[in-house]
Amino acid sequence: MAFLLVASTLSAQPALAQDAAALTPDQQLARDIYRDIIAFRTARGQQQVPAMVAYLVSRFKKAGFSDDDIRVTDYDSEGEKTQGLMVTYRAKPGSTAKPIVLLGHMDVVDALAKDWVRPPFTLTEEEGYFFGRGTDDNKYGITNLTATFLRLKQEGWQPSRDLVLVFSGDEETGMISTRAQAKYVADNIDPEFILNSDAGGIALAEDGTPVAFRVQSAEKTFATYELTVTNPGGHSSRPRSDNAIYELAAALGKIAAYQFPVRATDLTKSYFATAGKLTPGELGQAMLKFAADPSDESAIATLQANPETVGTLGTTCVATMLEAGHAENALPQSATATVNCRIFPGEGAAATEAKLKEVIGNDDVAFKLITDVTESPESKLRDDVKAALRFSLDKRYPGMTILPYMESGGTDGMHYRTLGYDTVALSGAALKASDMFAHGLNERLPVDSFYGGLDHWYWILKKLAE
Known part of the structure; x- marks a missing residue:
């Protein structure tokens, strides 16, 4: 998840913690879910997604959702077991409007306790913040959507169309569950449009002043290449003119100096x-x-x-990893660099690779595309979605500017756009630039943002499916 609007940088004031004794039942429920799912280490290599799915299923069943409303599917994601979860909130009898699909992802980027100030997989409330891996990306979205479904169910509300939660299990890695769920949605649900909890949201200035609500309406294409130079190597006492490390370094220097067209x-x-x-x-x-x-x-x-605006101007490619040599007293037989590209919509991975080869100008540098590439078009912010968002926002930040934007990163939403569905991301989080630690150390979410955003999806869904 990512959203940022560069705004005035005034001295930051920590948010005030919500008095636990003053929590409403809905707030307490959401906090309990948040606490419980943060505790699942749903990172690659831990195989905890199925346990989190089982927990969420128990919550939905306790609230009155039937077995027929819940679909759990196993997936093999690059040799690791994960799961996807789908929950349908059934429309009232006789409804004919097409469904709305709501996206979130249950997995997280891993976090090591030795690197964090606080335990990453224990929800900690301190100094006006909730700390823990996934507090922002994307277990806040999962909590908010889940709590909203449970709240509406408890109220006995019946929507005018099916509302379908689709929670993936490997968005941060292979997106195997994402791709499979997207195909299932297209083949069996065919929604009118899709809303994503994993991006967008309220941008705050550093003094806490609300600036704008950002709606993610497009995503750049993610493509990663390995660039490799090989030669026979030899003894380090007999240097060659075609040293693989130097040759690769020269290629990377040319990439670093190149700016893709605006x-x-x-x-x-x-x-x-x-x-x-x-x-x-x-x-x-x-x-x-x-x-x-x-x-x-x-x-x-x-x-x-x-750095916060360069990605909106065009394609970017940057070296992120290096591997070379096999001994300190031997010439390298190979040198490999990983180069990650975020490609502007409309420019393909093949064209980007061709341009990089042209820039380098050395046929001895071998290219290998190591990611599955998904190229997705822009989505429009529909009038009905904008009206529902405005209705919800005005209860919290009256008159706030609504600002569609292109994401430099990537989310599950790209796979649905590729299939032809308008997909926009509308997180309920309100964050300052200094609060953004998704994927990083000591990830956090302001406590007042957590509680203040709990009505976000409630009013959006009420407006779209009343």
Whole structure:
């Protein structure tokens, strides 16, 4: 999960913890679910996703969902057992409207206790934050959607269309469950549209001032290549002119110096036009200039120099891993670099690989694509979804700007867009830039963001399926 809107950086004030004694039953239920699922180490190599699925199933059954409403499927994800979970909230009899699918993922990037200040798989409330792996990505989304379904069921509410939770089990790794679930959804459910809990959300300035609600409407294509140079090697006392490490280093230097062509779409121009008004200083001015003229060189230079905006301008490729040599006194027989690319929608992985080869200009550098590539189109923010989001937002942040954007990272949503379904991400989280630790050490979510967002999906679903 990722969302960021560059805003004014004032001194941060920690959120105030919710008084446990003052929790409503709905808040207590959500907190209990949050605590319990954080405890499952649903990272690669731990095989804890099935245990988390069993826990969630017990929650849904206790709330009144039947066996027919719940679908658990086993998957082999790169040699490891995982599961996917689907739960259907049935429409009232006679309903004809097409279903809505709601996405989340149960797995997390692993975390080592020795590296964290607090135990990563124990929910800790401290200094106005909930700490733990998955507190943001994506067990907050899982908690929020689950608690909303349980709350609506307890109220006896019947939607005007089927609402289907689809929770994947390996979004952070192979996305095997994601792909299979997407195909099942297309073949058996055929929803009108899809909403994702794993991106977007409320951007706050560092003083806690609400800035905008970001709606993820597109994602860049994720593609990773291994670049390898080989030669016969030899004894280090007899150096060769074609040292594999030097040759690979020269290739990486050319990639580092290359900037892919600047691209702009209606979505990215609209994003910069709105974000520029909300972002102070030189960066905000550059956003506005780029929105008005995507060829403005000064604006491009400013945006490319900022790590938070460079990804919105076009394709990026960056070296992330190196492996070379086999002994300190031997010339390397091979040197390999891993290069990760985030490809702008409309530019394929094949074209990106061809451009990298052209930039390097050395046929001795062998390329290998090591990821399954999914290229997905942009989705439109539908009027009915925007109206439902506005209805929910106005109860929390009246009049907040709604800002569609393109994600530089990737989520389950790309696989549904590829199948032709409008898919947008609408997390209920409210975060400052300094609160974003997804995938990193000491991941956290403000306590007031957790409780403040519990009505988020409740009102969206009420509006879309009343």
